[in-house]
Amino acid sequence: MRFKFVIPLLIIVLLGLMSSVYVVREGQVALVLNLGRVARTDIGPGLHFKVPLIETARVFDRRFVATAFSPERSLTSERKDVSVDFVAIIAISDVVAFYRATSGIEADASLRLEPIIKNSLRNEINANTLTELVSGNRSEFVERQLPAINEAAKSLGMRIIDIRIKQIDLPTDSQVIQQVYNRMRAERQEVATRLRAEGEERARAIRGEADREQTVLLAEAERDAQTLRGEGDAEATRIYGQAASRDPSFYAFQRSLEAYRAAFEKGESVIVLERNDPFLQYMRSDR
DSSP states (O other), X not given: OHHHHHHHHHHXXXXXXXXTEEEEOTTEEXXXXXXXXXXXXXXXXXXXXXXXXTEEEEEEEOSOEEEEOOOEEEEOTXXXXXXXEEEEEEEXXXXXXXXXXXXXXXXXXXXXXXXXXXXXXXXXXXXXXXHHHHHSOHHHHHXXXXXXXXXXXXXXXXXXXXXXXXXXXXXXXXXXXXXXXXXXXXXXXXXXXXXXHHHHHHHHHHHHHHHHHHHHHHHHHHHHHHHHHHHHHHHHHHHHHHHHHHOHXXXXXXXXXXXXXXHTSSSOOOOOOOTTOGGGGGGOTTO
């Protein structure tokens, strides 16, 4: 009979022991509730004990968690509609405040955090132009809003480590996209027109420089040619003078032959001269 009562007793003791032990793993934090009220908090990793049926242990993940929120749609300072997609890096900073604000439900914590983050981001978006949002420093964009966000999130026992802007889009149901495309197209056309004008101006300058150099080269070549011709004529005159001074009669004969050759070159020339004209002196048979 005694053996029949030992086994149930052992089972009850074992169940009681199991219900009085809980484990907190690395990266987690726990608190113990005594009849619904917080009894112990900030319990770190390890094996811990609690009073069965009276105390309840709640364990929470204290590591950084990346939480994606729905894109925030806002207006820029120039009244253009944009959609900002972002991810928040969140961690529990005060486990008691977190439990009291959300009952330890992480989904409720995300719902409570979402309007806090979006309101701050909306203020920043409203203060900047579309160009500043797209091409600006997004880290500075976030750093300006983190203090205010964390101050509001403190009541939830949470801390925002960082906010990463994934992308900034223009809503497809607005006319902003077409306006942006038109503006980009106009800017590209302006750049193309300026480049073409600069190219044409450069081409005219190159052509003008080439024409100037051509004129200078032709002038210099003509000058050199005139100089060479003058020097050649002078040398020829000097040689003719020397030849004439050595044998004047032969020089006169040579000059007459050159004159005959020039006069009768085509073979059809007719020259009417007097009989005793000096031009014919070397053509008479008596000489």
